[in-house]
Amino acid sequence: MLVSSCPLLNNLGTALAQVLQSVIELVQQVLRVVIRILRDVANTLQGTFQQFLTDLGRLGDILINNLANAVLTQLTDSNQAVAKLGDIFNGIIGNSSTLTPAQTLILARIINNVLGLQNSLSNLIAQILKAVNALLQALIKALQGILNSLLSSLTVALAELGSNSGGNG
Incomplete structure (x- = not known):
């Protein structure tokens, strides 16, 4: 009985080895698909983050330009107001006799204070623009750092996945 069951055991062992080999190949194929999907996701994330940074830069430019335009409008308006006050003061000075x-x-103190106010407004506006620009630049730099860190982590993870799959990716 044992002798007659040996071919059966051999056939069963061969069949099990073939099934095991098929399972290994299936797992390798699934792993390759997963790695491809992860790479596609990483590439999509990279593109999305790069677009995000580009859009953020554009938004920063728009914000700075809008702020600069608003500040310059205020500065122009204050300069025009000072010029009108100057005209009034000139009229008064013309009648200074x-x-x-x-x-x-x-009158001289008032003129001096108005000119000092105009100078203070100009300095304040310049400081505001400088601070906003520095803030936006720091924000962009921080986001780029986060993006680079994330992409580096994804690259390392994908490389490890690729090496664990036997390099078939």
Whole structure:
């Protein structure tokens, strides 16, 4: 009985070896598909993040330009107001012969304060623009760092997956 069962055991062993080989090949194929999917996801993420950074840069430019335009409009308006005050002061100074020395001194102080205010506004506007620009640049740099770190991690993970699959990817 044992002798007659040997061919059966041999056939069964051969069949099991073939099934095991088929399972191994199937697992390798599934792993290759998973690695391809992960690479596609990584490439999509990379493209998406690069587009995000590009859009963020454009948004930053738009924000800075809009802020600069608003600030410059305010600066222009304040300069025009100071010019109108200058015209008024010139009219008053033209009639300065009717002003007392105390009134002339008060007028000079007012003119000095208005010009100081205009200078302070100009300095404040320049500082605001500089701070906003620095903030946006820092934000863009931080996001680029995050993107580079993420892409590096994905690259390492994909390389490890590829090496674990026997390099068939």
